[in-house]
Amino acid sequence: MLEILTYPNPILKQKSKLVSDPTSLEIKQLVSDMTKSMRAHEHGLAVAAPQVGSSLRVFVIEIDDKLMVFINPEIQKLSGKDVRMEEGCLSFPGKYLPIVRPNKVKVKFTDSSGQKQIIKASGLLARAIQHENDHLDGVLFTERATDKESELVLEPTL
Numbered sequence: 001m002l003e004i005l006t007y008p009n010p011i012l013k014q015k016s017k018l019v020s021d022p023t024s025l026e027i028k029q030l031v032s033d034m035t036k037s038m039r040a041h042e043h044g045l046a047v048a049a050p051q052v053g054s055s056l057r058v059f060v061i062e063i064d065d066k067l068m069v070f071i072n073p074e075i076q077k078l079s080g081k082d083v084r085m086e087e088g089c090l091s092f093p094g095k096y097l098p099i100v101r102p103n104k105v106k107v108k109f110t111d112s113s114g115q116k117q118i119i120k121a122s123g124l125l126a127r128a129i130q131h132e133n134d135h136l137d138g139v140l141f142t143e144r145a146t147d148k149e150s151e152l153v154l155e156p157t158l
């Protein structure tokens with residue numbers, strides 16, 4: 001199982017590269033390893049490839065036992081009202097911060113079978129997509145925090 005890198009590992013700040021062959025054995029293995037690492041953490045509902053040391057544009061999200069694999073994701077539209085909610089990140093163990101994000105997202109990506117998809121998501125899934133997509137650009141949730149004085153350990157809500 002791959003270890004989850006924690007802040008301030010410099011890999012977390014790198015911009016990830018596009019995946020050239022989404023159905024390759026390398027990507028299948030990466031997705032499988034990422035899923036195992038995510039499931040090994042009690043509050044883990046998503047993980048991005050840079051968090052396991054791979055600077056590739058891949059993340060996985062599992063909400064309500066539904067696993068979704070996003071390869072080369074592109075956020076096409078953010079909409080809905082801005083919602084403030086406590087977020088956690090496996091790279092910041094035990095740390096929760098209130099983050100404001102739009103409630104809806106439209107995202108284009110390639111799934112694990114190589115099919116291109118466009119989905120509209122809202123609520124927790126939309127939030128997770130935005131958080132994980134940020135990881136691919138080397139952006140960490142602490143940089144999205146609106147409330148600098150809230151950078152303390154809050155009780156988990158997820």
Ligand SMILES: [Zn+2]
Binds near residue numbers: 088131
């Ligand atoms: Zn994170």
